Each structure stands twice: as structure tokens, then as C-alpha cells.
Amino acid sequence: MGDLEIRAATADDLPAIVAMLADDPLGAQRESPDDLTPYRTALARLAADPNQHLVVAVREGRVIGTLQLTIIPGLSHRGATRALIEAVRIHADERGSGLGSKLIEWAIDTSRQLGCRMVQLTSDKTRTDAHRFYERLGFTASHEGFKLRL
Amino acid sequence: MGDLEIRAATADDLPAIVAMLADDPLGAQRESPDDLTPYRTALARLAADPNQHLVVAVREGRVIGTLQLTIIPGLSHRGATRALIEAVRIHADERGSGLGSKLIEWAIDTSRQLGCRMVQLTSDKTRTDAHRFYERLGFTASHEGFKLRL
Numbered sequence: 653m654g655d656l657e658i659r660a661a662t663a664d665d666l667p668a669i670v671a672m673l674a675d676d677p678l679g680a681q682r683e684s685p686d687d688l689t690p691y692r693t694a695l696a697r698l699a700a701d702p703n704q705h706l707v708v709a710v711r712e713g714r715v716i717g718t719l720q721l722t723i724i725p726g727l728s729h730r731g732a733t734r735a736l737i738e739a740v741r742i743h744a745d746e747r748g749s750g751l752g753s754k755l756i757e758w759a760i761d762t763s764r765q766l767g768c769r770m771v772q773l774t775s776d777k778t779r780t781d782a783h784r785f786y787e788r789l790g791f792t793a794s795h796e797g798f799k800l801r802l
Numbered sequence: 803m804g805d806l807e808i809r810a811a812t813a814d815d816l817p818a819i820v821a822m823l824a825d826d827p828l829g830a831q832r833e834s835p836d837d838l839t840p841y842r843t844a845l846a847r848l849a850a851d852p853n854q855h856l857v858v859a860v861r862e863g864r865v866i867g868t869l870q871l872t873i874i875p876g877l878s879h880r881g882a883t884r885a886l887i888e889a890v891r892i893h894a895d896e897r898g899s900g901l902g903s904k905l906i907e908w909a910i911d912t913s914r915q916l917g918c919r920m921v922q923l924t925s926d927k928t929r930t931d932a933h934r935f936y937e938r939l940g941f942t943a944s945h946e947g948f949k950l951r952l
Contacts, residue, residue, distance in 0.1 A: 666877075669877060670877070673877065673878050679878065682878075682879050682880065683878070683879075683880060684880050690880045690881035691877050691880070691881045692881075693881055694875050694876060694877050694881030694882075694883070695877065695881075697875040697883075698875050698876070698877075701853065701875065703851065703853070704874075704875065706877070720876055720877070722872075722874050724854075724872050724886070724888070725844050725847040725848050725851065725854065726844060726848070726870055726888055726889060727816075727819060727820070727823060727841050727844050727845065727848075727856070727870070727889060728823050728829065728832075728833070728888070728889045729832050729833075730832065730833060730834050730840045730841070731840035731841045731842075731843055731844030731845075732844075733844070733847075736874070736886065738874070738876060738878070739876060739877060739878045760950065760952070763952060764952050768952055769951065769952055770949060770950065770951050770952060771949070771950045771952065772924065772947065772948065772949045772950070773947075773948050774922065774924060774945035774946065774947050774948070775945060775946050775948065776944060776945055777944060777945060777946055783946055783948075786948045787948075789950075790950050791948035791949065791950045792948065792949055792950070793946045793947065793948050794926060794927060794947065794948075794949050795924035795925060795926055795927060795946075795947025795948075795949060796924065796925050796927055796933055796943045796945075796946075796947055797922065797923075797924050797943065797944065797945025797946055797947040798922065798923050798924070798925065798933075798936045798937075798941035798942065798943050798944075798945075799920055799921070799922045799941065799942055799944050799945060800910065800920065800921045800922070800939075800940050800941045800942070801919065801920050802910070802913060802914050802918055802919055802920060802921065
């Protein structure tokens, strides 16, 4: 296996990223890999925001993972900045390879370098394997995660 | 009771906001209302970020509530933008008055106006009253909320 690179996502990575978002029990119902237009618009917005870090994991030129890290300043916890992890996806061929841990560890290291005091994420209650994965990486399921669709 | 105003927080509001953050079973252990320096730094950072909306609820010139709304672009859900609610606090004198609902409804309305497709938040598992409150407002506790302190 070649070296793993974790770098900022570009427009050229969109087909591979969206394919990963769609190749998922929950994502299959809500993504449109045949029409990348809404994703291109969103990527431009992410690229313009210095608090957004949308990255891909690449090995031998192939996009095999993705994650979005958002840096969120705030007043609570004595003015602590926190980081939010969203949209973690690993290519089906790479699951169980340790790549997920490497991506999350990248997110934790980057959050620390950017002065964050906390990293947080939510995971659908049906994703019980993911819950064990995050607990192994040191996260605590201390909160209820509430969502409201508009 | 006078009219309620919900507006962007300013530096003059900081003592009242931090007092509310500290007047809370969890916040009492982690805030420093006697030293506002870290909060001033954080407020400057929030004010410089167009995706951050830190607001206060004011009645008759008195700050009686606060909430932070973060607008987060993203690729998943066909490039959907989402909103994150953090640091909801209601002054002790005003709890049970319906002010919490008004603040959350403000956040939902603002999120919709800004093109968000989802509003999300996490709530500590010990805050069971808050959970019922969010469910009454239409939120679903569909996710586990994981945190990692750095």
C-alpha cells in the first residue's frame, strides 16, 4: 500500500466524495451522485470559509475517505473554541483498514493545532459500529443529538 | 411585561451572558465570571465570522437569554447547509416563561431564512427537562452526541 495523504478537497474530488456519501445505508436515500451541481455550489461555499476544512484521504491517486471539520468559536467554557466533525465516509474497499482512525486522528490533531478545547460529533443512533469506533478513539457519548429538518 | 427583543450580542452584554453561562449546574464548574478577558477574545472572533450569530434576548433593557447559532455549509444531503445551536441559556428569573421557546423559534426561523435544511444541537444526557423541551419544539433525539476534550 502506498502512502496516505490527507489534504483539502478540490472540485476534482467531488465525484469520488459524493459516491462515498451515497454508498451508505442512510446516504443512499438522500444523495444524487448523477447531478453534482448542488455539491459544486456547496464546495465553493466551504472553500470560501476559513473555519471549514473539508478533506479527502488519498492513496495512490485514489480518494478513499473524506471528513468535514468545522472550527467554532464560542463563549462557553471560558471562551473555548470547539471543532465539529461531520460527513465522515470511508470507501467500502477500505473499511476495517484503520483509515477511519487515521482520519479522526487527523481531525483531533488539527483541532488541537487550531486551539480547540473540544472535538464533537453526532452519529445516528442506528450506527452502533460507529459508536464503538468513536469510544475507542476516546470520545464519550455524553449528549443526546437532536435534529430538526426544515 | 415589555416587548422582547432578540438581537446580536455586543461587548456590553458580556457580563450578563457570562453570568447566565455560570448560573447552571454544569456551567458553574467551568466558567469564570470574574475574569471576562477570555470571553472578550472569543466575542471578537464570533463577531468577525459571518456564519456566527450570537444573540441575546432583551426585555426592558435587561439581558434575559442567549443563544449561539452557527451556519455550516456541507456536501451531504445534496449540498445542504445546516445550523447548529449552542450555549442556550435563560436567566433563572425567566425560566418557565416561554422565553426558551421564543429563542429556539428565532433560531429555527433564522436558519430557514438563511437557507438551512436542518437545525441540530446536542444536550447533555443529564438535562432531561431540556430533552422534553426540544422534543416539544419538533426536534428528534435521533443521534448520539460524542465529545472529546483536548
